[in-house]
Amino acid sequence: MMFSITGQLLKAFAERQVNKETGEEVTRHRIQLLGDVPLRDGSGSRHDLVTLNVESLNDYKELEGKTIRVPFGFFAPAKGNVITFVPKGSKPALAG
Numbered sequence: 001m002m003f004s005i006t007g008q009l010l011k012a013f014a015e016r017q018v019n020k021e022t023g024e025e026v027t028r029h030r031i032q033l034l035g036d037v038p039l040r041d042g043s044g045s046r047h048d049l050v051t052l053n054v055e056s057l058n059d060y061k062e063l064e065g066k067t068i069r070v071p072f073g074f075f076a077p078a079k080g081n082v083i084t085f086v087p088k089g090s091k092p093a094l095a096g
Helices: none
Strands: 003-018 025-038 045-054 067-078 081-085
Touching: 003 045, 025 067
Parallel strands: 045 081
Antiparallel strands: 003 025, 003 067, 025 045, 067 081
């Protein structure tokens, strides 16, 4: 099953992190999308900001401020911790 998410690309950025096991510093590439999530009771929607890990920022920097659609996946390595990501090789598409 493939999921996709659509929203306004607010920011594409790199974030440095330290691997807790090795002490190695790594750079993570991330994007932030602002979208509308329907309310359960059908009375409207709410805004939600989603941060996704991406392979590279090359395809995203020029799309900041635009509404895009990207495939995404998620997994929970631990209870209460959900990791969201754009699958490797996936490209954003302009929406609307």
